[in-house]
Amino acid sequence: MAKVDTSSSRPYHIVIFGASGFTGQFVVEEVARTVSEGPNGTLTWAVAGRSRQKLDKVLEQAAGTLGKPELRTAVEVIVADVGEPDSLAAMCKQAVIVLNCVGPYRFWGEPVVKACVENGAHCIDICGEPQFLESMQLNYDSQAADKGVYIVGACGFDSIPADMGVLYTRDQFKGTLTALESFLTASTGPEGGSINDGTWKSAIYGFADSGKLRSLRKKFGHKPLPVVGSKIKRRYRELCLCLHVCLFDIEITLHCVCRSALFYSNEVQQYAVPFMGADPSVVKRSQRFLLEEHQETPVQYGAYAGVGGVANIVKMLFAGMMFWFLVKFGFGRDLLIKYPEFFSFGFFSKDGPTRKQMEGSSFKFAFYGEGYTEGQDPSQGRPNAKIRTLVQGPEAGYVATPITMVQAAITILNEPTALPKKGGVYTPGATFAKTKLVERLNKHGIQFSVI
Numbered sequence: 339m340a341k342v343d344t345s346s347s348r349p350y351h352i353v354i355f356g357a358s359g360f361t362g363q364f365v366v367e368e369v370a371r372t373v374s375e376g377p378n379g380t381l382t383w384a385v386a387g388r389s390r391q392k393l394d395k396v397l398e399q400a401a402g403t404l405g406k407p408e409l410r411t412a413v414e415v416i417v418a419d420v421g422e423p424d425s426l427a428a429m430c431k432q433a434v435i436v437l438n439c440v441g442p443y444r445f446w447g448e449p450v451v452k453a454c455v456e457n458g459a460h461c462i463d464i465c466g467e468p469q470f471l472e473s474m475q476l477n478y479d480s481q482a483a484d485k486g487v488y489i490v491g492a493c494g495f496d497s498i499p500a501d502m503g504v505l506y507t508r509d510q511f512k513g514t515l516t517a518l519e520s521f522l523t524a525s526t527g528p529e530g531g532s533i534n535d536g537t538w539k540s541a542i543y544g545f546a547d548s549g550k551l552r553s554l555r556k557k558f559g560h561k562p563l564p565v566v567g568s569k570i571k572r573r574y575r576e577l578c579l580c581l582h583v584c585l586f587d588i589e590i591t592l593h594c595v596c597r598s599a600l601f602y603s604n605e606v607q608q609y610a611v612p613f614m615g616a617d618p619s620v621v622k623r624s625q626r627f628l629l630e631e632h633q634e635t636p637v638q639y640g641a642y643a644g645v646g647g648v649a650n651i652v653k654m655l656f657a658g659m660m661f662w663f664l665v666k667f668g669f670g671r672d673l674l675i676k677y678p679e680f681f682s683f684g685f686f687s688k689d690g691p692t693r694k695q696m697e698g699s700s701f702k703f704a705f706y707g708e709g710y711t712e713g714q715d716p717s718q719g720r721p722n723a724k725i726r727t728l729v730q731g732p733e734a735g736y737v738a739t740p741i742t743m744v745q746a747a748i749t750i751l752n753e754p755t756a757l758p759k760k761g762g763v764y765t766p767g768a769t770f771a772k773t774k775l776v777e778r779l780n781k782h783g784i785q786f787s788v789i
Contacts, residue, residue, distance in 0.1 A: 339486060339759060339760060340486040340487065340488060340754075340757065340758065340759065340760055340761040341486050341754070342434065342460065342488075342750055342751060342754035342757075343434060344377040344434060344751055348431070348432055348433060348434050348459075349382060349384075349414075349432050350382050350383055350384045350414070350432050350433050350434065351376055351377065351381050351382050351383060351433075351434045351435065351747075351751055352369060352381065352382075352383040352384075352433065352434070352435050352436075352437060352747055353383065353384045353385070353386050353416065353429060353430075353432065353433035353435075353436050353437070353459075354366055354369060354383070354384070354385050354386065354437045354439060355386045355387065355418065355429065355436055355437065355438050355439060355440060355450060356386075356387055356438065356439035356440035356441075357385035357386060357387050357393055357396055357439065358385075358387045358389060358392035358393050358395070358396045359387075359439055359440065359441075359536075360534045360536060360690050360736075361439050361464065361494075361534070361536070361735070361736060361739060361740070362387070362396070362439035362440075363396050363399065363400070364736045364737070364739075364740045365437060365439055365739075365740045365743060365744065366385060366396055366397070366400050367400045367403060367404060367740070368740035368741060368743075368744045369381070369383055369437075369744055370400055370404055370406060370409055370413075371404065372744055372745075372748060375748050375752075376748065376751060376752075377751050377752060381748075381751075383413065384413060384414035384415065384416050384432070384433075385397065385413060385414075385415055385416070386415075386416040386417070386418045386429050387417070387418065387440075388417065388418070388419045389417075390415055390417055393415045394415065397409050397410055397413055397415075398410055416428075416429050416432065420440060420446045420449045420450065421449075423449065423452075423453065426449060426450060426453035427453050427456065427457050429453070430453045430454050430456075430457035430458070430459040431457050431458075431459070433459045434459065434460065434751065435459065435460045435461070435462060435747045435750060435751070436450065436454055436459050436460070436461045436462070437462050437463075437743060437744070437747060438450045438451075438461055438462065438463040438464075439463075439464065441464075441465065441467075441536055441540060442467065442536065442539050442540045442543060443463060443465040443467050443470040443540070444467055444469060444470045444540070444543055444544075444547075447463065447465060447470050447474070448470075448473075448474070448477075450463075451474050451478055451489055451763075452478070454487060454489065455478055455481050455482050455485055455487050455489065456485075458485055458486075458487060459487065460487055460488040460489070460490075460750060461487070461488070461489045461490070462490050462491075462493045462743060462746050462747055462750075463490075463491050463492070463493065464492070464493055464494030464495075464496070464739055464742075464743050465491050465492055465494075465496070465616075466492065466494070466495075466496030466497070466537070466540065466615055466616040467540050467543075467544050467616065468544070468551060468616050468619045468620075469544060469547060469550060469551045469554060470491075471491040471492055471616065471619075471620070471765075472551070472554055472555065472558075472619070472623075473554055474489060474491065474763050475623075475763040476554065476557060476558065478763050479762045479763040480762075482761045482762050482763055483760045483761045483762045484761075485761055486760070486761040487761045488750065488757065488758075488761055488762070488764060488769060489761075489762070489763040489764065490746065490750075490764050490765070490766060490769045491620075491763070491764075491765065492616055492620045492765060492766060493742055493743050493746040493766055494735075494738075494739035494742055494743055495701070495734040495735060495738050495739045495742065496615050496616045496617065496620070497615070497616050497617045497620040497621070497765075497766065498742040498746070498766045498775075498779075499701070499703050499729045499731070499738070499742070499784065500520060500617035500620070500621060500641065500703060500729075501617070501620050501621050501624050501765060501766045501767040502729075502766060502767065502770065502775060502776055502779070502786070503520065503703050503705055503727065503729040503786065504518055504520075504621050504624070504625075504637055504639060504705070504767065505624070505767055505771055505776075506727060506729070506776050506786045507705045507707050507725060507727045508637055508707075510725065510727060510788050511707060511709055511723070511725045512711060512712055512723070513709050513710050513711040513712045513713075513714065513723055514566070514567075514635055514709050514710045514714075514716050515635075515637050515707050515708075515709040515725070516566045516567030516568070516635065516637065516638060516708065516709045516710065516716060516721060517567060517568065517570040517637065517638040517639075517640075517707065517708050517709070517721070518637050518638065518639050518640075518705055518706070518707040518708075519570070519573075519605075519639070519640040519641070519642065519705070519706050519707075520613075520617075520639070520640075520641050520642065520703050520704065520705050520706075521603060521605050521606045521610060521642050521643070521644060521703070521704045521706070522613060522641070522642070522643040522644065522701065522702070522703050523606050523608070523643075523644040523701070523702050523704075524699065524700070524701045524702075524734060525699065525700050525701075525702075526695065526698055526699045527694075527695070527697070527698020527699065528698065529692065529694045529695045529698055530684075530695060531691050531695045531696075531698070531699045531733070532679075532684060532685060532686060532687045532689075532690060532691050532695065533685065533686050533687075533690065533691070533735050534686070534687070534688075534689075534690030534691075534735070534736075535675075535678040535686050535687060535688050535690075537686065537735065538674070538675075538678045538682065538686040539675055541614075542665055542671055542674050542675060543671075545661075545662075545665050546665050546666070546671060560626065563622070563625060563626060563629065563636045564629075564636065565638065566635050566636065566638075566716045566717075567638075567708075567709065567710065567716045567720075567721050568708075568720055568721055569638070570638040570639075570640055572640065573601050573603075573610070573612070573640065573642065599611050599612050600645075600651065603642065603644065605704060605706060606644045606704060608644045608645065608646050608647065609644070609645050609646065609647065609648075609650075609651055610642045610643060610644045610645060611642065611643060611645055611654075612640075612641065612642055612643075613641035613642055613643045614643075615641075617641045618639060618640075618641045620765050620766070620767070621637075621639045621641075621765075621767065622639065623765045623767075623768070624765045624766070624767025624768050624771075625637055625639070625767075627764070627765065627767070627768040628767070628768065628771060631758070631768075632771075635716070637707075653683045656683075657681060657682055657683055657685075660681055661674065661681065664681070690735075690736070691733070691735070691736065695733075696732075696733040696736055696737055697733075699732070699733035699734070699737075700730065700731065700732055700733065701730065701731060701732075701733070701734045701738065702728060702729070702730040703728065703729040703730070704726070704727075704728055704789075705725075705726065705727040705728070705729070706724070706725075706726055707724065707725045707726075707727070708721040708723065708724045708725075709721050709723055709725075710722060710723065711723045725788070726788070726789040727786065727787065727788050727789060728785070728786075728787050728788075728789050729784065729785070729786050730784075730785050731779075731783055731784035731785065732783055732784075738783075738784055741779065741782045741783065741784060742779065742784065745775060745778045745779055745782060746766065746769075746770065746775065748778065749770060749773050749774070749775045749778060750769075753773045753774065756772045756773040756774075757769060757770075757772075757773070
């Protein structure tokens, strides 16, 4: 049985590891805002990382930003390094939950998971790297179960809006929801927007190692999830290509039809492509857990992202071609990492977005689902009902992500009886399906609604 011990045996409800990183600094501010939401109205917390000086600077910055001068002295600083297992063990022994903000997780994540499992601390991360998430499940799930520890990955923008959005839509549907598509769109204000290059690095290494992910998945030995109702159709667009060539003085015109992942979406009134992040794999893992543990009907899921109009498509095609070519080679990956702004057309940068840019940015997930009304047999005939829901919120990477991460931790602290009965390595959907996480997120600016 898993246990969430909020007694005085561990001095801190939450320890933020990697608090001085780009995302970590915003997680610090979000925790500071929510101290009244801890067990019995209080939350004890500390920050951790390699450099005491940098951690002190983050607390100083948070104190000024939030108008909370007490943060300068009231928050404990713990020095810990992923390269020093003893320091990680000492950190984990003091925490009920470790919020791990140190990425890319494929390089720095496993020592933290290992230390948490061995020392009885629950762990939450904001990883969007399927290979890391699934390898942790393969390698640590049984150990975490034995220790009664929850290891919950993908608790940031990847992938709480999508994973909990699927469950919210299912719960709102009056009958049996069988298929769901989501369309992600993002908007920026007059200052524009960008993403810190940490996410860019994770994408580079993820695509370079895609073959290893396929091999990893075979080790689980999973059978395909059962398809209930009509099988969801993959979106694509047929492109007609005409090639005029001259061969041995004979002119030949060749016609061919190919399928492109790019298509025009009537749902979001712009061009869209399959979403390349962790959401589809995380949702699938959640659906498998809910089927196996609770015998709930699995929901088929397709994820797409809006890319805008023709100008954006041109940029995306050029950036995509360069990325796919360079990511295959060591020298190419070095170039991509060294010049993120150039190769992403300014979408990623080493500096990340400014606070002004974050204030003007937002995201929307539009969900379109279908299924069978109450009393209808999903094995008979086509779906006879539809539903539309919306998950929307502030800037995704550094406003929404800290909110989702911190509220995931608050939920574990306050609702232990609603969590899975045993410890393990879980997705957000598997962990929080029976909790009030969606209600908590609604109160913090990430809105779930039926349209």
